[in-house]
Amino acid sequence: MTNSAPGSQCTNLHLQGMLEFETQIFLDIIYSDGLVIGAKGLNLDLVIFNILKTYCDPGNLVIVLNATEQEEKYYTKKLNDPNVYNTTGSTNTTEREDVYLSGGIHFVTTRILVVDMLKKRVPIDKITGFIVLRAHRIFESCQEAFVLRLYRQSNKTGFIKAFSNSAQSFTIGFGHVERVMRALFVKELYIWPRFQSMVIESLKKRAPNVIELHIPISENMKKIQMHILDLMNMTVKELKRLNSSLELQEITVENCLIQKFHKILQAQLDVVWHQLSGRSCQLLADLKTLRHLILTMLYSDPVTFYSIVSGYRTKEYAQNASWVLLEPAELLFSQSHSLVYNKDKEFDPEFCPKWEPLMELLKVEIPNEMKKCNNQDATILILCSDYRTCYQLNKVLRYGPLDYLLREAKKRKLNINKLSKSFDDINSAEIEKISEAGNASNKKMKGEDSKNRATT
Structure with a gap:
């Protein structure tokens, strides 16, 4: 097993089924370390597959981080090569050492890899490189960042190629892209938005016939939505009143509804969490509950929504969560009842709008x-x-x-x-x-x- 130079084996490689922009991403990242950030919906699977195929050789030792179980099965089946290994906790330490020395592509969990690197079971100086998937999550457990630091301390020549399909994750916090790149030990950044000319041209040639239907919600659901938004507005105002000295500009009713709300809370309050009172912590929990209710109303069925709402109408819950005692909450409870029962108290649930x-x-x-x-x-x-x-x-x-x-x-x-x-x-x-x-x-x-x- 030798430490090959990045891209040394890809000169004559036939790239399988890639579009023009995917080929360009491949050529950009194969010859230099870097972080590729693709727009949501731009599939990087073929790019990653061709990179894995490039280095799938016993003369290389390439480790893939942050791959899900489904991705491991997908790439293993698609590569169909004996030099691809899935290292799990069921493999004993001696076998793992032998497998690492065999070279090839290794899908390893960071928990196992950290232990193996600290115990010197992995020949770190012989590692050809790392391929990091979901690079935006590198700080969630910090294990990936620790693995790459151990790697760079003993190996200055191996490559690190990172990929992410979540551009929004890099917009939260100050200098997040720079922090991620520093943790990845890469200097090049490749950003591929959907409005990039090569992406537009590639997708335009294969544009599907799309018919978009806009389905309005029912009047009952509109009223329920209004009551929940009123409760969220009251909760946000109370939270800001109790913490007037803190900067809470990002905590708004609008931001409570977006997918990255939890990350916004984390970015705003992690530093000052120990300063928050019990009342403030409860208000934040109430915001999460109300957000869950409005999403459940939109994406679940009326019976499930009514059952969940009714579960909050208890004395025990009201002792902690004050939103249950507010006037919009009473209107919410009565309106959600009308989603399932008619005026004659018969079971007559509404259908989901879709x-x-x-x-x-x-x-x-x-x-x-x-x-x-x-x-x-x-x-x-x-x-x-x-x-x-x-x-x-x-x-x-x-x-x-x-x-x-x-x-x-x-x-x-x-x-x-x-x-x-x-x-x-x-x-x-x-x-x-x-x-x-x-x-x-x-x-x-x-x-x-x-x-x-x-x-x-």
């Missing part, structure tokens, strides 16, 4: 398009933002919206004294079966809870 358009697309629009194209074997792929939405849509498409909502209500033990007329199409035997399934699910959950408590 369900009906989705049903129409699947039953009418797509079959009509298939007939026009004389295509009878088309596969319909529905992409979701998370696993919960996948589970939800799977059940809705399998059982139907009414059946799914009734199952959820039984599972969450909602009071159902009477069903509305919309449930007339579901026969009593089916309803009884759903009730039995809900009771069985609840018993199972209770059994697991008691088992966990006993174990604890």
Whole structure:
């Protein structure tokens, strides 16, 4: 095993299936150490795959950091090379030493790698280089930064190539890009936004036919959203009143709704967290709760949302969280009740706004398009933002919206004294079966809870 020069093996390499901008990223990063920051949606998998293929040789020792289990399986299967190793905790130390000496590509967790480097099980001076995925997370556990520092102390010639698809993560805090690059020991920065000319030209040639549908939320949901925003506004004002000496400009109602809210809180308050009173900490927890409620209302079903909201209407919770006692909270509780029950107190839940358009697309629009194209074997792929939405849509498409909502209500033990007329199409035997399934699910959950408590 030898310490090869970066890019020494890629002169005659055939780059597989890359677009023009991906080829340019590859050529930029293969010959020099650096940090590649791509816009969200620009897939860097092919670039990383071709880099791995370049160094997949027993004469090299390349270590990949921050790869998920799915990525390890993907690259291992795609490379299909005996010189690719997945090092886990189940491998004993002697075997790991032999595997490192065999060279090739190694997917190793930072927890194992830190120990192996400190114990001198890894020939650090023989490492060809590191490939760091999700470079924006290098400070979350600090283990990756520690590994690279140990590496650079003993090896001045090996490469470090880092990649990130989260440009927004570098906008939080002062000089975050510079700090990350310093921790990565790289000097070159390659930024690839979507408006870059080469990216535009590459994607324009293969532009898909996109039809965007804007689905409005119901009137009930609009009112609930307004009440939650009022509560968030009151909470933010109270937080700033209690901490007038601190700079809390970034903590606003608008920022509470964005995906990076937790990182904004961390950047603003980490330094002064020990100075905050118990009341201030509770207000911050309330903000997170209210943010969770508004997102649950938009992305979950009405029954689940009502069940979660009802869980906060208790004396025990109100003793700590004061937002429950405010007037908008009372309006929130009553309005969320109307999402599930009608004026006659019958179980009559609203559907999620996106369900009906989705049903129409699947039953009418797509079959009509298939007939026009004389295509009878088309596969319909529905992409979701998370696993919960996948589970939800799977059940809705399998059982139907009414059946799914009734199952959820039984599972969450909602009071159902009477069903509305919309449930007339579901026969009593089916309803009884759903009730039995809900009771069985609840018993199972209770059994697991008691088992966990006993174990604890």
